[in-house]
């Protein structure tokens with residue numbers, strides 16, 4: 001059966017496309033895993049340098065794109081998966097499409113699927129960006145996922161060829177997963193200009209994982225990420241090998257990042273604990289904005305170091321950085337388009353930390369004073385959005401209130417969102433509830449007016465609803481078909 | 485943190501228990517409803533945030549709130565909450581309002597038996613016991629309740645591994661219309677005694693169930709000032725969100 005499994009699965013994908021059942025991205029994977037449950041392992045064995053697996057609550061799609069571009073610039077021929085196809089079946093489907101000559105797989109992996117995918121593919125590098133509370137009805141508590149990841153990393157350290165880990169040193173929960181048995185390239189964000197005054201309400205790490213005393217911060221940058229330390233024991237942010245040391249958005253909209261990295265950490269056999277023994281800094285200008293993008297870019301640079309350490313194959317930092325500058329936002333992740341003269345910015349709304357970060361990005365645009373902002377928020381409660389809409393009460397919408405001329409709301413739970421704004425203290429006459437994504441888009445574009453921006457914050461299925469409206473009207477970017 | 489309204493003639497004293505640890509299902513939403521519905525009627529609110537190791541003075545509050553947390557945080561809280569149990573039981577006996585949501589209702593009972601057989605002692609404010617199950621009871625939850633003579637529907641979301649069983653000294657908050665409720669078997673949801681409510685309904689509970697919010701506020705004001713008449717508010721939006729939540733609860737999605 002194994003011999004025919006892959007051809008049959010490819011046939012299923014073609015049939016699915018012929019029958020008009022979407023892009024046929026996951027059906028072949030489902031068929032393949034049914035016929036050959038070990039297919040992911042077998043197919044990934046064909047990749048000479050193995051796989052890089054990237055997981056997180058937020059940023060895995062963008063970081064995967066960045067990493068693919070950075071490593072391709074150093075001569076790797078890369079197989080990757082499409083946004084959203086990040087369960088085992090999606091990765092199986094991507095492996096069916098591996099081109100002759102591909103020698104490295106770079107895959108974004110759903111948090112809950114990471115254990116299965118890592119066990120199947122024997123990865124060269126595992127990248128963990130962050131864990132935030134997200135869709136508790138789907139994923140369960142944060143601690144449940146952390147426990148699974150801890151078991152996975154502990155097993156991996158004992159494997160014949162353990163992975164090199166790339167881990168965000170700013171997330172105290174992720175740091176707790178690492179032991180002396182692991183080979184780690186640490187990264188962080190470290191521009192004090194972006195310090196937050198206090199922890200968000202939705203912060204997920206308030207006590208030390210070693211001694212249960214309070215965690216404190218020298219700087220908080222995003223959610224519970226930052227320069228942290230335990231108030232009781234010596235548990236603290238580890239010294240890092242790659243860090244984003246400055247982020248600045250110019251008045252012309254250019255996003256400037258300065259990334260410092262430790263050249264010595266790239267050599268196989270070097271001491272990974274000797275942080276910044278040989279620092280070098282690079283500047284890059286990116287279409288990706290916000291502190292969260294700084295984390296994602298630092299992560300991608302850290303992966304190039306990890307790949308060099310693990311594979312002993314040189315990575316060209318200059319070429320990688322040039323490639324990173326060209327990485328465009330993924331579908332709905334900071335993507336920009338125009339309707340007539342109105343600028344539309346799409347920022348997927350998944351969880352409180354992600355939306356808080358998007359809100360900070362919104363606040364960094366516009367005139368910077370007065371009621372200069374127009375926001376469109378769409379809240380659906382379907383399986384892919386999370387059926388439990390509680391999380392919107394943890395978002396700091398209040399940050400938008402002084403600057404928003406109007407907040408237009410729509411989606412299955414538009415009224416709940418309007419209620420959230422009302423109890424936050426926003427004027428009900430500046431809240432407009434619309435009954436469909438199409439009507440809401442029209443209203444938001446009308447209220448913004450020519451030359452201005454509508455900042456759209458949609459949940460996942462609302463983003464898909466919005467995309468079909470935009471596609472019908474001929475506003476979509478060409479690559480959306482491919483992203484399906 | 486304490487917030488007061490300078491012009492308010494009457495002020496409710498709220499004790500928010502462990503806000504940084506027990507906040508997993510947006511419990512902040514319940515607090516903002518309490519604050520706004522008092523403010524809109526000209527009442528003040530003083531909030532005491534009480535955490536691990538903090539003293540809890542007896543008879544200092546009219547309304548107590550405890551939300552849900554992750555298992556790890558809930559274990560930390562349980563050990564500390566015991567030291568505050570007699571104050572909380574005394575407040576309940578004296579007619580202070582108390583709202584326990586999700587993990588909160590578990591800790592307000594006699595105790596909680598975890599999956600690995602550990603027993604976390606509760607405060608005993610509510611006569612109930614909770615045992616961890618091996619699956620989570622998750623989904624929309626709609627109940628019918630008799631709130632001091634008013635037959636009302638209360639709607640929210642539930643997500644809990646604990647199975648809660650009521651003793652004889654409490655009533656259920658309501659009967660399950662759709663969803664699992666306390667344990668998935670007896671069709672009961674939540675618990676009530678005097679002016680204490682425990683429930684698995686989050687979402688959060690109060691924004692789309694303003695009748696429950698106002699009942700708690702009435703109790704809290706009565707506790708401090710004797711009888712109180714709450715001015716009705718325009719709840720059009722709240723009732724729309726309530727109706728949508730009931731409609732969505734009946735739909736596969």
Ligand SMILES: [Zn+2]
Pocket residue numbers: 208209210211212213230231232233234235
């Ligand atoms: Zn510690």
